[in-house]
Amino acid sequence: MPMMTAEQYEESLRRLNMVVHMFGKRVKNVVDDPIIRPSMKAVAKTYELAHLPEHEDIMTAKSHITGKRINRFTHIHQSIGDLVKKSKMGRLLGRETGCCFQRCVGMDALNALSIVTFNIDEKYGTTYYKRFLKYLEYVQENDLTCDGAMTDPKGDRSLPPHRQPDPDQYVHVVEERKEGIVVRGAKAHQTGAVNSHEVIVMPTIAMREEDKDYAISFALPSDAEGIIYIMGRQSCDTRKLEGDTIDRGNMLFGGHEALVVFDNVFVPWDRVFMYKEYDFAGQLVENFAAYHRQSYACKVGVGDVLIGAAQTVAEYNGAAKASHIKDKTVEMNHLNETLYCGCIACASEGHKEPSGTYNVNILLANVHKHNVTRFPFEIARLAQDIAGGLMVTMPSDKDLRSPETGRWLEKYLKANSDIPTENRMRILRLIENITLGTAAVGYLTESMHGAGSPQAQRIMISRRENMQEKQRAARKLCGIEES
Amino acid sequence: MKLRVGIKYCGGCNPEYDRVAIVDHIKQSLQDEIEIVRPESEDVDLILAVNGCSTACADLKFFEGLKIHTITNMEDSDKFIKVIRRN
Numbered sequence: 001m002p003m004m005t006a007e008q009y010e011e012s013l014r015r016l017n018m019v020v021h022m023f024g025k026r027v028k029n030v031v032d033d034p035i036i037r038p039s040m041k042a043v044a045k046t047y048e049l050a051h052l053p054e055h056e057d058i059m060t061a062k063s064h065i066t067g068k069r070i071n072r073f074t075h076i077h078q079s080i081g082d083l084v085k086k087s088k089m090g091r092l093l094g095r096e097t098g099c100c101f102q103r104c105v106g107m108d109a110l111n112a113l114s115i116v117t118f119n120i121d122e123k124y125g126t127t128y129y130k131r132f133l134k135y136l137e138y139v140q141e142n143d144l145t146c147d148g149a150m151t152d153p154k155g156d157r158s159l160p161p162h163r164q165p166d167p168d169q170y171v172h173v174v175e176e177r178k179e180g181i182v183v184r185g186a187k188a189h190q191t192g193a194v195n196s197h198e199v200i201v202m203p204t205i206a207m208r209e210e211d212k213d214y215a216i217s218f219a220l221p222s223d224a225e226g227i228i229y230i231m232g233r234q235s236c237d238t239r240k241l242e243g244d245t246i247d248r249g250n251m252l253f254g255g256h257e258a259l260v261v262f263d264n265v266f267v268p269w270d271r272v273f274m275y276k277e278y279d280f281a282g283q284l285v286e287n288f289a290a291y292h293r294q295s296y297a298c299k300v301g302v303g304d305v306l307i308g309a310a311q312t313v314a315e316y317n318g319a320a321k322a323s324h325i326k327d328k329t330v331e332m333n334h335l336n337e338t339l340y341c342g343c344i345a346c347a348s349e350g351h352k353e354p355s356g357t358y359n360v361n362i363l364l365a366n367v368h369k370h371n372v373t374r375f376p377f378e379i380a381r382l383a384q385d386i387a388g389g390l391m392v393t394m395p396s397d398k399d400l401r402s403p404e405t406g407r408w409l410e411k412y413l414k415a416n417s418d419i420p421t422e423n424r425m426r427i428l429r430l431i432e433n434i435t436l437g438t439a440a441v442g443y444l445t446e447s448m449h450g451a452g453s454p455q456a457q458r459i460m461i462s463r464r465e466n467m468q469e470k471q472r473a474a475r476k477l478c479g480i481e482e483s
Numbered sequence: 484m485k486l487r488v489g490i491k492y493c494g495g496c497n498p499e500y501d502r503v504a505i506v507d508h509i510k511q512s513l514q515d516e517i518e519i520v521r522p523e524s525e526d527v528d529l530i531l532a533v534n535g536c537s538t539a540c541a542d543l544k545f546f547e548g549l550k551i552h553t554i555t556n557m558e559d560s561d562k563f564i565k566v567i568r569r570n
Contacts, residue, residue, distance in 0.1 A: 058494025088496030
């Protein structure tokens, strides 16, 4: 089964026995839970589109290890073209779902490991790369969704892992056995965790020898014994409990994050990809982060939806011809396409690593993600400006349906006489959803902090800015002789 | 005998028009002249590369040696219909 359908994916999740908690209770049926299900449907879209002729060119790839046609989310990039298609896939899926579709993070973990396991072997004569390829084949053959788990809770930020008062603030090995290792700790902000078949754990920072017990990377089935998922709340999340009301904004899709606890979890050796090679922790973080910063191409697709919604509400309001509205939509498009430039550029300027995997241009990937920490906020601000205050003062779907109040809403929320009031309410709710509701988690705060907060990108930009060559160019033009 | 036309889409990351609707339009307009098949089908007479924009990035490596007609916008589809009818 090289590629699952959306239906097969959903059924595959039903076979998992994950320990998921939400609102203080164990979630017995994760797949059908009304809060979680829209996020599952968003991941399912990555399976559905892979089977459509009109999207397969982006959504699928040829496996470099089996030669079979596979879902691109399980692919190791074999060319610049692959990297470009990955960026395009992000935009496509962002636009199709209007939210975070969660599956990129596992793809980025796989690609980073394909580089770093090879490099560790080159230095230490270990066999991680062979082990990794066997695992990769398993993922590809079963078309699995993987959670790429990097972010530790981190405790006191001024202290390295080994000096934390609570040693579990970073995931670490607590026991070594003949058959494998036992790990303990947690990973925070795990996007799509409970929609994943596998969880791939990586260190979260560069490490020194004192932290070698924390310099570990491994993969586990998402329902392995000892893994506990505690779902994160999202603004307006309980609107999903109200049924198919227009107040949800996005009627079809959503995202989720969870705190993932590893409570003394056993990992067999064949699923361990880094074990105390602390000098490669930073390399794994850097490569994963670069790939994942490229992955924020998805926000361009969500931006497409938001811009489309803003233009639509302007037309519904009868304001679309106003010059300031036109100017604002131009600005929104300018910002959104600038983001697109970044994700295409870092892919187009990619390079081949010793393992054969193609990597993005790390400087440009960081520049792209740094723009993502800013531009969606301005696009959202402009969308709210165009939408008007009704977006947040509008009565509920139930009031629209009520025989007592519905007629007043029909009368007083009407704008363009050709447009049903309900449609105007729907598009306003969608803008609300993306800019301050459940989808704002993905479009705004995740844009800020996901794949590293702004300062992390500034550090990487400073490391790779190649200032000496810029200075040399300046000195040459004004006649300063090189000493 | 109808011309067997294999439709090869680009990935559709940011199409400037509805590619699927255009193919439906072509299919209806030429229902007596062409048969739409999967592009990798045997005995395909022509590949119609349906690209969402002028980047025209549909991967055509698999179809080397075959006759390929490329469309990148809605007007191109009408040109394709005329070409088929003329022939």
